[in-house]
Amino acid sequence: MRAGEQEQNSFEKQTSTIYTISASCQDCYRCVRVCPVKAISVKNGQASIEDERCIKCGTCVRTCPQHAKTIRFSLDAVKELLHSGRKVAVSVAPSFAAFFHGWQTTRLPSALRCLGFQYISETAEGAKLIAEETLKQRDKGSICTACPAVINYIEKYRPDYVDLLIPVTSPMVAHGRMLKKRLGKTWAVVFIGPCAAKKQEALRPENQDAVDAVLTFAELIQWLEEEGIELSTCSESGFESYGELDKARLFPLQGGLLKTGSIDCDGTNIDVIHLSGSEEVMRLLDIPHGKWKFSIVEPLFCAGGCINGPGIALDKNIFLRKQDIVAYAEKPAMTAQDIDRSVPCAAGFAPEDIGSINEEVEESLINQVLEATGKSNPVLQLNCGACGYESCRDNAIAVVKGMAEPEMCMPHMRRMAQQRTDRIIETSPNGVVILDSELKIINMNPAFHKMFMCNNSIIGRRISYLVDADGYEKLAAGTMEAFESIKSKYGTKYHEQIYALRDEKQYVGMYTDMTKIKFDPKHIGLIKNQTIEHARELLDHQIRFSQEMAHYLGRSTAQSEELVKRLIDLYEEQDLI
């Protein structure tokens, strides 16, 4: 933040213009990905904006799915201003017509007067002056813009382009001064617009005399709701606007400034262009000085212009917003006076040193980070962008600078997680087997191999090939979710614990070798109960058998044989104890 702000502006609380509500941040890195200047650092999974790097474009505010990014809240400051007894004028950005369309445009001034503002004016007045002033000063540069985010970007990241900026201030600032001159120094001016960067622009030392507070349209709507003011039951009324504002009301559209200045630009001009959106702006400024042949360029940082600003969440299609702006600009205005052109419009643009941020980072440190995340091999550098950075290398640089964490790399983290689970199974002293829906073996661990003296060649065989499948069959029939028993086979006594993975249609068996463990009385009890259970089943079976017909005979015989055999086995176990 700039020096001296604290003393000079008492109405804006001194927090960053844009910041993260940490409680809502869910570590998705979407903000990191969209931030055009990568001004968002991640610490312990929490994203936070590095104010010095931030150009206040508000892209993250618009994008954050958790609404964890927020523009500084100025409503309390504005309410305080109104209560202070000072007369307060409001300057409404021309983009308002995109958000308050049709009949609402003639009700908004009334609603603002209801809130306590005493003079409602259109920033377009300032825009008109700025357009004229820009034309006059064309010889001093070739970049003209009303966009503070573009200015911030150039000052912080493209300092060599500062000289190309036509040194004219923004419509907001010019209009603020105009209103104070018109109404008197004691008046305060509040700007309402779609923009986050304007909140910071108003705080620049050279602009302290212009605007006392800045609200976004989102804040205005919240305020109207709080006060229960409905536009539909407000009187129809107008702005206190001076001058013919028709074209100046097009300022929030891409190319609006050129249009107001009557500079022809239809997209085929060789030396005049207008552009919008962060990518286009950055690409434009990638043009080396030597190849810069433009006589005048109008960049806006939000794609489509201010009508797409971050200061309001809106579902409305951007082209419909544009239509509404044009329709409003065509409305005739009844104005007797013209604007006062004698207010100062000079801007104080200067390169801003943002310290070590742009410094190069030692190659060895980058490599260290890449190595630590298992990406020393370029093949393993996926450059997937999941961390929010363009490439693995960019991420590594950010890690070195303390802006990012190695944990932001998704493939790396996944690999780590997978490896960890695999290790647990691999090293377990218990046998683990996984079966598919047909009870065929999918996977086994080394302990299982050892217990049942097999190897991976039996993958795909039915489990009954190795152990008694009785429990699994019960699981497969859906009669039970889990089953536990103690069995013996091949002289090995084992504890079997099985369960179903219903979603995957898989079955898991865990086996503990008990051959060398002495049973305690509880286990004996378990075994005895099992014996009795089996005996009962035998009895039931016999009864069923006697009742059913001969064609069941073969199967039945086999089943009884099996059950008898199991009994025998159990008695064998008893002997072992």
Next chain:
Amino acid sequence: MLKVQRATIDNNEVLIEGERNLLELIRKANIDLPTFCYHSEISVYGACRMCMVEVEGRGIVPACSTPAVNGMVVHTNTRQIRNMRKLIVELMLANHDQNCTTCPKSGECRLQKIACQLGVDKVRFKQAEKLAPKDLSSDAIVRDPNKCVQCGDCVRVCQEIQSVGVLDFAHRGAHAKVIPSFDKGLGEVECVNCGQCVKVCPVGALTPKHQINEVWEAIHDKNKVVAVQIAPAVRVALGEYFGYKSGTTITGQTVTALRMMGFNHIYDTCFAADFTVIEEGNEFLSRFEKNERLPQFTSCCPAWVKFAEQYYPDMLTNLSSCKSPQQMFGALCKDMLAKELRIPRENLVVVSIMPCTAKKFEANREEFRVNGNKDVDYVLTSQELALMIKESGIKFDRLEPGSFDLPFGFKTGAGVIFGSSGGVSEAVLRYAADTAGKGSITEFSHLRSDGDIIIETVTIGDIKLRLAIVSGLGKARQLIDKIRRGEEHFDLVEVMACSGGCVNGGGQPVAESKTTVQTRAKSLYDNDKMLQFHNSKDNPYLQKIYNEDLSRPKAHQLLHTHYSNRKRISGEDFILSSKSGQKKLTLTVCFGTSCFLRGAPELYSQLTEYVKRSGLEEETEFKVSFCREKCEKGPVLLINDEVIERCTIDKAIKGIEEALQNMPRQAAEEASAAKESTKA
């Protein structure tokens, strides 16, 4: 220590906290006793007997006229009382023209509501057979005697609040009825058309005179262009008919509805009110400078204007000569819009939507016509507009707000506050203060009144103005009598006939409480706050019209009017004696109360003797008139058309002789004039 007073009402103990009567106490105890004749702001009458309750030890008493006393034990629903109430309603219904479905009050009629509430399912009495004719003589109000329940609300509001007293009970017992004096029509008596009786009438006996059908006809007529103006007070009350909270501004929705219904040009009376401010402000500044004809009375309220014409003819010169905003609008619109559209004046129909019944009378005045064509053709009350919107099936609360047409749809806040008592003064003062030096919007807010008289000295620069704001004609009468007696001096007096101003007009939705009216007024002031300009002179369209279309004489012709002494009661003079001979002389003696007391009968008998003596009997016609409105100068005698005030027999003889002398000359002149016309 204050002793706590209690009463027991239907087994519930209720604290008595200064309630004026038992009825109020019972209503506080959450029992809605039905009444027809009880209104908190007018006197207690006890006529309808609906509020009868049983007080232990005292028997059955009317709650409205019984004070609440400590220890009272009250029952409101004994068998006897319930039967009695039903019986009263049945008797009322038997005397009532029960054509409810076609009654303009249907749906809002208290008799309908109470009959339903009390479960009256049959009327055991024979219906009165003969229906009396409706009184359609008034431009503003229709009186249907067959609907009257004789609660006397209209009688009391007219007498007590308005001090006009055109309605009263006549006859006795079963023949009793509420009528204007001599059973004349409302249009023939001193009714000022304020409509306060319409507001208090619980049934359909007094209703605004509807012009709905005429307006639909104009809309449907393809040759006609229909322009409509909406008065300020309508926008904050009309919503009440469509479920909005009172005071909600629904101007935009009203504009949309009017457009949907087929009105061609939708304008705002507030625009014309801005003209009124300028004209009235200039008039005031000029009079104040010359110190003449002060106090200046406002002239926006047609009920007040008629009131002044009837009762204060000597002060008519003090009334501002400005037309009311409605009539200024009509004059400007018919002049300018017809020219702009290049249509004959007759094909432009101007409709106004007003909170007021008297505006209907005003629009019909002879002064506001050009070649017989009215400046404002039809006046609809808020109530009528609501009916039209409902008839059209428009879902009013779903409408997107619309915009007024320009230029007559653009107004300043000063034009909007006309609808509330104190608003006209505030608007004029804003202009005057600005013209004379300094002033701002809130400076005169202490002039905002909700019905009480406000007397204030306002300082503008180094000028001190003393002004009075009064609403309700009864209060106005008290104030003017003080002025006449020289007890008070004012520079500017604002009079509105309805208490609180137009927001409480006779054409508005019936306000259940004073708060409703206050909310509407507050809303008008909020509207003012919302608008861009607050001083009428800042209205750019108004400036444009003054600069481009209105020369000074034309402005005066379109925007100003004159007033005349008005007889309080209409009707022909009574011819006492008329002989068959050729008439040379008509002698009319005023027999009004004042002249009567000052010796009119004696004068008459002396005159008859004189006529006999002089042998003029055959040539003389004797007439008796009611009031000549010169009561203080009575007795008044008319010799042909010559008025002789404070007439004595000597004065009369002298006058008769002069008249007889002039007569042959007159006759000769007439004869020669007739000759010339035959020649031509």
